[in-house]
Amino acid sequence: MKTLALFNLKGGVGKTVSAVNLAALAAASGFKTLLWDLDPQGAAAWYLGVDMDETGGMKRLARGRTPIGELIRHTGVARLDLLAGGLSSLHLEAAQADHGALLARLSAPLAEDYHLLIYDCPAGLQAVNEAALAHADVIAMPMIPTTLSVHAYEVLVRYLAKRRLTGLRLYPFLTQVDRRRRLHRELVAALPAQIRTLLHTAIPYASAVEQMGPRRLPLPLFAPRTPPALAYAALWQALAGLLRLHGDG
Structure with missing residues (x-):
């Protein structure tokens, strides 16, 4: 099982939208995929039509009182399942265990059923994120x-260096790109030289992305030929190569 983490220190950058669309594209490529919504807000669950009152038990999971399989929910997307409820840093602290080791232990049984595990991490620097990043x-x-x-x-690069996590495979990509804005155009042109691992695919700003909320569906299911959907398809192909995921599952 391969593991992909979606992370940024900042909120509102398209992290959860990206996680949901990439998970749907991975599933459409034939890979049995689990999206683990680590954010207590549960936005990934919302986008996939899973109500939060149908999920939970993260505290019991962290303490080893609930098997992880009992918390997994099927979605309306074939081969895509969801684990939601937000495994917070408080849950990790309550478990009184090494955070990285605990997350590795919790996710180990998933390898029997899934080709790909995607973490949708909450914003900020906290224990659950550091554990997910180290595991990805x-x-x-x-x-x-x-x-x-x-x-x-x-800031993140400096933090990872301070924590001696410089070996992590970190690949930024641009989202919500509005080429009508001069600053956006300038940075799109300049950043590849500044950030060596920046992925070439940029996700454009588009109203179709906003429709994911009311429709509660990922873009590939209702607007597959729109510019952002096509951009996410290209992004998925790049990430699949980095993850060494090839073929139909």
Whole structure:
């Protein structure tokens, strides 16, 4: 089983939208996929039509009182399941265990049933995120092309170096790109030279992405030929290569 984490220090950068669309594309490619919504807000569950009152038990899971399989829910997308409820840093602390080791132990049984595990991480620096980042084969970091987003990336790189996590495979990519804005155009052109691992595919700003909320569906299911859906398809192909996922499952 391969593991992909979607993470950014900042909120509102398209992290959960990206996680949901990439998970749907992975499933459509034939890979049995589990999206683990680590954010207590449960936005990934909302986008996939899973009500939060149908999920939960993270505290019991962290303490070893509930098998992880009991918390997994099927979605309306073939080969895509969801684990929601938000495994917070408080749950990890309550378990009184090494955070990275605990997350690895919890996810180990999933390898029997899934080709790909995707973590949708909450914003910020906290124990659950550090554990997820350390466990991930690839970290995809959505960034809006603004100077503040670039600063957040630089802060993260310094933090990882301080924590001696420099070996992580961190791949930023641009989201919500509005080429009508001069700053966006300038940064789209300049950032590949500044960030060596920046992925080439940029997700454009589009109203179709906003429709994911009221429709409660990922883009590939209701607007597959729109520019953002096509961009996510290209992004998935790049990430699948980095994850060494090939073929139909």
